[in-house]
Amino acid sequence: MTISSAFRDPVLRSPAFMKLAANGGTNGISVGADYVLVGWLALQVAESTTWVGGGFALYHVPGLLLGMPAGSLADRVNRHRLVRGLELVGVLILITFAMLLAAGHWNIAVVYGLTVALGSLRAIHHPTRLAYTYDIAGPKRVIPAISALNFSSHLGYIVGAAASGLIAERFGVHHALLAMALAHLIAWSCLSGASPPVAAVHDPSPILDNLRDYTREITRNRLLAALVIVTAGIEVFGTSLYTTLPELAQLRLEVGADGLGGLVAISQAGGLIAASILFVMPAHTDAKPLWLISIACLGLAVVALGAAPNMVTCAIALGAAAAAISAWDILTQSMMQLSVPDRLRGRAMGAWMFAIGSAPLGHLQMGFVVAWLGLDLALYLNGFMVLVVIAAGVLIVKELRLR
Structure with a gap:
């Protein structure tokens, strides 16, 4: 698929997909704000990176619990209406x-309550929308379709990160939350009138039966x-590197x-670049x-962040990490959906959500390691462990090796 053919593709130019991409961008404004406000609120209330790690966890x-x-659920219901x-x-x-x-309820209980509520919303929303993306695009276009959705989402992340930090600094955090609410309302309106594809496959079986069916699939x-x-x-x-950003x-x-929001926003340009490249592959x-x-690059970028001495080098390292994470997400989501029958695609994305539900362990360990060894050594250690994970995976599982 060339650049021109990607943009001329009738499916990717269809009203249903264009509305989905718009939803991704406006919803992304709120998600981008999460990564600024969750950590910043915890740091301001508790004054410790350990509490920041707890917040991200x-x-x-x-x-992990709802993925x-x-x-x-995404395999049982109309995914368009659920989103x-x-x-x-x-x-x-x-x-x-x-x-x-x-x-005036400014305490860690409220901050953590907000964090859990937003995390629960994302845990249900993300796998449902990814399965709906495949519904529209089909197997041959799944990588460019998810890349385009990722691109629009990263545009939203940039706006949300920059705007939330600025609004919180100038007007207060509650105004930043109201701006996030407005973004969700616009995201809702973006999908109005977008009929779900008739080709979508739904499994009306009870949820427990669905889960047993998927357990059998993942074991074989x-x-x-x-x-x-x-x-x-x-x-x-x-991805636990985000725990270190408020202290950094x-x-x-x-x-x-506002500086933290700007740093996160600038770094997300890397995600835009990665999504753009995969879109035209x-x-x-x-x-x-x-x-x-992409995984190897992520490990190296985390190490580089540990050594970055100023705003420019930190932004470059974060941009490289964001690019690697974006490419890794797109490719993982695509490979998972392509590896299962159509009736299991929602559950495949649920498994992806379950897998990234391991992040609490990462954010907790990053918070503790930063407190124990310091910011630099914690990033060096975690970057090295990323390389160890993928090396071990390739050595142990032949399906991950190149032919």
């Missing part, structure tokens, strides 16, 4: 917590099982919430080599 716990049931309904749930959550903070499908295990390992040692911004770079491209390269 709680943010991802729902993925598989959410995937089963829209979840946007309205987000509006209610954010308005509620904005009112609590505005009323070695590639899917390996992708789940490696994803969990990368979440523990790779405050102590190394000496900036506030030839349709017959083997995803596995790119998947392996």
Whole structure:
């Protein structure tokens, strides 16, 4: 698929997909704000990176607990309607917590309550929308379709990270939460009138039967099982780098919430670049080599962040990490859905959500290791462990090796 053919593709230019991409961008504004406000609120209330790690851990716990049931739910119901309904749930959550903070309830219980609520929303929303993306695009276009959705989401992340930090610094956190609620309301409206594809396959079996069916699949499908295990390992040692950002911004770079938001926003440009490249890759491209390269690059980028002395080098290292994470996410999501029958695609994305639900362990260990060894050594150690995880996976599981 060339650049011109990608943009001319009738499926990727269809009203249903264009509305989905718009939903990804506006929903991404709220998600981008998560990565600024979750850590910043915990640091301001508790004044410790350990509490920041706890906050990010709680943010991802729902993925571990709800990922598989959410995937089963996505296989049973109309995915288009479920995505829209979840946007309205987000509006209610954010308005509620904005009112609590505005009323002066500024404590770790409220901060962690907001964190769990947002994490639960994302745990159900993400696998459902990814399965709906495949519904629209089909197997031949799944990588460019998820890449385009990832691109629009990263645009939202940039806007959300920068705007939330700025609004929180200038007007207060409760105003930032209200802006996030508005983003969810716009995301809901983006999907109005977008009819779900008639080709979508739904499994009306009870959720427990669905889960048993998927358990049988994952025990016999070695590639899917390996992708789940490696994803969990990368979440523990790779994406946990975000736990360090509030302390990195405050102590190394000496900036506030607006500076942290700007740093996260600038770094997300790497994710845009990675998504753009995958969007125009030839349709017959083997995803596995790119998947392996993206993980190796993530490990090296985490190490580089540990050595970065100033705003520019930190932004470059974070940009490289964001690019690697974006490519790894796109390729993992695509490979998982392609490895299972259509009736299991929602559950495949639930398994992905379950795997990234291991992130609490990563954020907790990163918080403790930073407190024990310091920021630099913690990043060096975690980057090295990313390389160890993928090397072990390739050595142990032949399905992950290049042919």
